[in-house]
Amino acid sequence: MMIVAGQSQSAYFLEEDIPNTERSHTLSVLVDNEPGVLARIVGLFSGRGYNIESLTVSEVEHEKHLSRITIVTTGKPPVVTQIMHQIGRLIPVHRVTNLTWLGETIERELALVKVAGKGEIRDDALRLAQAFNARIVDATLESYVFEITGTPSDIDRFVSLMTNCGLVEVARTGLAAVGRGKIGM
Amino acid sequence: MTRQMTGAEMVIQALIDQGVDTIFGYPGGSVLPIYDEIFQQDKINHILVRHEQGAGHAAEGYARSTGKVGVALVTSGPGATNMVTPLADALLDSIPMVCITGQVPTHLIGTDAFQEADTVGITRPCTKHNFLVRTIESLPRILHEAFRIATTGRPGPVLIDIPKNIQFQTGTYENCKDKAPLTQYNPRREGDADAIRAAVNLMIAAKKPVLYTGGGVINSGRHATELLRDLVKLTGFPITSTLMGLGAYPASGPNWLGMLGMHGTYEANLAMHDCDVMVCVGARFDDRITGRIDAFSPNSKKIHIDIDPSSINKNVRVDIPIVGDVGSVLAEMIRLWKELSPQTDAAAHKNWWNQIASWRAKKCLRYKKSHDVIMPQYAIERLYAMTRGHDTYITTEVGQHQMWAAQFFGFDEPNRLMTSGGLGTMGYGLPAALGAQIAHPNSLVIDIAGDASAQMCIQELSTAVQYDAPIKIFILNNQYMGMVRQWQQLLHGNRLSHSYVEAMPDFVKLAEAYGGVGIRCEKPDELDDAITEMISVKKPVIFDCRVANLANCFPMIPSGKAHNEMLLGEDVSDEEIGNAIGAAGKVLV
Ligand SMILES: Cc1cc2nc3c(=O)[nH]c(=O)nc-3n(C[C@H](O)[C@H](O)[C@H](O)COP(=O)(O)OP(=O)(O)OC[C@H]3O[C@@H](n4cnc5c(N)ncnc54)[C@H](O)[C@@H]3O)c2cc1C
Numbered sequence: 001m002m003i004v005a006g007q008s009q010s011a012y013f014l015e016e017d018i019p020n021t022e023r024s025h026t027l028s029v030l031v032d033n034e035p036g037v038l039a040r041i042v043g044l045f046s047g048r049g050y051n052i053e054s055l056t057v058s059e060v061e062h063e064k065h066l067s068r069i070t071i072v073t074t075g076k077p078p079v080v081t082q083i084m085h086q087i088g089r090l091i092p093v094h095r096v097t098n099l100t101w102l103g104e105t106i107e108r109e110l111a112l113v114k115v116a117g118k119g120e121i122r123d124d125a126l127r128l129a130q131a132f133n134a135r136i137v138d139a140t141l142e143s144y145v146f147e148i149t150g151t152p153s154d155i156d157r158f159v160s161l162m163t164n165c166g167l168v169e170v171a172r173t174g175l176a177a178v179g180r181g182k183i184g185m
Numbered sequence: 186m187t188r189q190m191t192g193a194e195m196v197i198q199a200l201i202d203q204g205v206d207t208i209f210g211y212p213g214g215s216v217l218p219i220y221d222e223i224f225q226q227d228k229i230n231h232i233l234v235r236h237e238q239g240a241g242h243a244a245e246g247y248a249r250s251t252g253k254v255g256v257a258l259v260t261s262g263p264g265a266t267n268m269v270t271p272l273a274d275a276l277l278d279s280i281p282m283v284c285i286t287g288q289v290p291t292h293l294i295g296t297d298a299f300q301e302a303d304t305v306g307i308t309r310p311c312t313k314h315n316f317l318v319r320t321i322e323s324l325p326r327i328l329h330e331a332f333r334i335a336t337t338g339r340p341g342p343v344l345i346d347i348p349k350n351i352q353f354q355t356g357t358y359e360n361c362k363d364k365a366p367l368t369q370y371n372p373r374r375e376g377d378a379d380a381i382r383a384a385v386n387l388m389i390a391a392k393k394p395v396l397y398t399g400g401g402v403i404n405s406g407r408h409a410t411e412l413l414r415d416l417v418k419l420t421g422f423p424i425t426s427t428l429m430g431l432g433a434y435p436a437s438g439p440n441w442l443g444m445l446g447m448h449g450t451y452e453a454n455l456a457m458h459d460c461d462v463m464v465c466v467g468a469r470f471d472d473r474i475t476g477r478i479d480a481f482s483p484n485s486k487k488i489h490i491d492i493d494p495s496s497i498n499k500n501v502r503v504d505i506p507i508v509g510d511v512g513s514v515l516a517e518m519i520r521l522w523k524e525l526s527p528q529t530d531a532a533a534h535k536n537w538w539n540q541i542a543s544w545r546a547k548k549c550l551r552y553k554k555s556h557d558v559i560m561p562q563y564a565i566e567r568l569y570a571m572t573r574g575h576d577t578y579i580t581t582e583v584g585q586h587q588m589w590a591a592q593f594f595g596f597d598e599p600n601r602l603m604t605s606g607g608l609g610t611m612g613y614g615l616p617a618a619l620g621a622q623i624a625h626p627n628s629l630v631i632d633i634a635g636d637a638s639a640q641m642c643i644q645e646l647s648t649a650v651q652y653d654a655p656i657k658i659f660i661l662n663n664q665y666m667g668m669v670r671q672w673q674q675l676l677h678g679n680r681l682s683h684s685y686v687e688a689m690p691d692f693v694k695l696a697e698a699y700g701g702v703g704i705r706c707e708k709p710d711e712l713d714d715a716i717t718e719m720i721s722v723k724k725p726v727i728f729d730c731r732v733a734n735l736a737n738c739f740p741m742i743p744s745g746k747a748h749n750e751m752l753l754g755e756d757v758s759d760e761e762i763g764n765a766i767g768a769a770g771k772v773l774v
Pocket residue numbers: 277278279338339340398399400401402404405406426427428429430444445446447448449466467468469470471473474490491492493496509510511512583584587588605606607608609610668
């Protein structure tokens with residue numbers, strides 16, 4: 001499903017074959033990159049009682065001043081449709097796409113994971129990092145910082161394993177997502 | 186054509202280029218350059234209010250009574266925060282409004298400077314859009330874009346926050362009214378042709394149809410009102426409306442069922458409950474309308490025409506959504522209907538009208554008449570009767586009097602009722618009357634008020650006196666916050682916690698203190714003469730109409746109940762009132 005500013009047909013998208021169950025949805029929002037635009041989106045979610053599980057934002061087309069915001073939220077289809085229309089109503093929003101409804105999506109997140117320790121713990125950390133294709137981006141005699149890219153659940157698993165290997169801290173980027181195939185949002 | 190000018194000059198020039206002739210405002214440090222420009226010109230009439238909230242509601246009243254955009258101008262900090270209520274009000278009621286606020290100079294933003302407030306932050310959720318002007322170069326386009334956004338699509342308030350240094354800077358002004366827009370915002374007006382065809386087919390096959398219309402018809406303009414009336418004639422369908430849509434179809438029209446919803450008529454609500462095809466035209470299935478959602482019109486197919494996609498399926502799932510402007514969609518529906526010149530089920534329609542007649546026979550608006558005290562319903566009936574033949578505009582405050590105005594004053598034309606429906610802002614009516622009166626200097630403008638609400642923006646009486654705006658404030662004085670008292674009776678064992686106003690001002694003296702005229706009336710048989718006197722006075726008037734203190738507003742669908750569980754006035758005992766709302770309903774408003 002996609003909402004293009006000014007073109008929306010609303011409820012046609014409430015297709016009967018979409019199961020009416022609560023699940024997480026990845027929304028991709030193309031916006032003018034202007035001050036306050038993120039506040040408008042975030043304020044809309046808090047003001048209307050929608051939840052945000054992950055949010056990332058970055059400029060994607062510099063000359064056109066466009067940013068892409070990727071939001072993960074949960075809800076039943078009617079609620080998600082309402083969320084999309086509420087976002088679509090904001091003046092700086094060009095387009096809202098529900099990647100989850102569009103079909104298969106590619107979702108990636110990057111995390112930096114710091115562990116500290118000596119001896120066996122340290123060896124375990126290194127072995128697991130190799131198994132997850134994490135890169136070492138910093139090392140001292142008593143610590144590593146790993147960089148891992150993967151789906152959010154890959155990263156969840158990696159981080160939970162690292163808790164037994166001297167985990168110190170984690171920084172995650174939040175989600176970047178696009179649909180498969182040749183069509184863009 | 187471009188010209189060099191200061192930011193402050195640009196503000197005035199853009200207003201002129203947008204066809205604005207009146208603005209409502211209040212000065213202060215950060216808008217002084219704009220006020221200096223106002224001083225040096227005579228194309229824009231500035232109305233000096235007494236409180237910024239008054240400026241906002243006056244702009245709303247001006248806008249709703251003319252169909253044009255209302256403009257307000259206030260200073261930074263407290264000026265802007267005082268504007269928050271009118272902005273929220275205009276947002277919920279879809280009123281086109283442009284509000285210009287001053288801001289501290291750009292280099293001081295963020296320093297807790299004198300009278301600094303994060304105005305765009307504070308007003309973001311209560312405007313359709315807002316702008317902080319960062320450069321003089323962007324100012325002309327922002328000014329014109331604000332008007333486009335406020336007036337197109339679903340109308341609403343737009344705020345422009347202009348730092349003082351930018352008001353002083355010089356730049357190039359161009360009238361970009363009809364130039365390429367600043368943002369990509371471009372709402373769609375035409376409805377989907379297939380959806381319209383499907384809707385017309387559904388309407389043709391209907392056995393028990395009803396038109397449920399709302400504020401969107403009035404937003405769409407005069408033309409839409411004419412088309413709605415044509416559609417009613419063409420189809421013969423019964424029609425009801427929300428509070429916000431009253432007057433789009435005349436209350437004196439044969440197909441009129443009265444207002445629907447919590448305090449709507451028996452016939453309107455039961456027609457909604459029992460219909461098989463519901464055509465919602467520019468209304469938003471508000472909770473005052475639907476009552477208990479899962480019992481709302483359970484057996485109907487629903488068509489919904491609305492320009493805002495987010496209004497569709499927000500509260501009630503509909504079968505045929507049509508995103509578009511009421512005027513454009515109705516025109517297409519009418520064209521199609523005429524093209525098909527259909528055979529509708531005359532026998533079924535006749536049965537349906539018979540059923541409606543039996544509901545009407547309940548006379549749900551009946552109330553106990555009295556010779557000793559003025560019943561509030563009677564006061565409105567007389568006010569309506571005595572003002573017929575006048576060119577009348579009505580505003581209201583919020584409370585029982587508002588609902589009695591909706592029930593007992595017949596509105597035959599659109600843009601004649603200005604009321605705070607969505608936000609329910611007490612204090613709206615008086616300044617809104619001022620705004621309407623400024624727009625229509627020779628018309629009769631009456632604020633139907635409550636004793637409590639009237640005191641919330643009473644200071645604008647001073648503005649009315651200053652500008653010879655002969656507004657009439659018709660107070661149904663029941664000494665109570667009647668609507669609150671009624672709910673306390675319904676929900677809280679009649680424990681009247683803080684809903685009785687013990688120290689009431691002398692409204693007659695109050696009017697005189699402001700330089701207006703005060704009239705008091707306490708007896709039903711003196712009412713007509715007193716109203717006649719009020720109408721004849723060419724000055725602002727406070728009419729202190731002493732009414733029965735404990736009257737309740739019926740019919741009423743208690744919160745959390747269905748349309749067919751309505752309480753009717755004369756028949757309910759105090760005990761039934763006390764037990765009408767269940768535990769689940771109590772948490773609702
Ligand atoms: C004390 C109190 C009691 C109340 N009781 C009642 C009651 O009993 N009955 C009642 O009806 N109301 C009542 N109200 C008012 C109620 O709260 C709502 O404000 C009102 O019902 C909403 O009216 P509406 O649905 O017409 O929507 P509006 O708020 O007028 O919204 C208009 C709708 O039309 C759409 N629209 C706008 N422009 C266009 C266009 N050009 N083309 C197409 N669509 C357009 C908008 O997107 C929106 O969805 C009460 C209010 C108060 C304060």
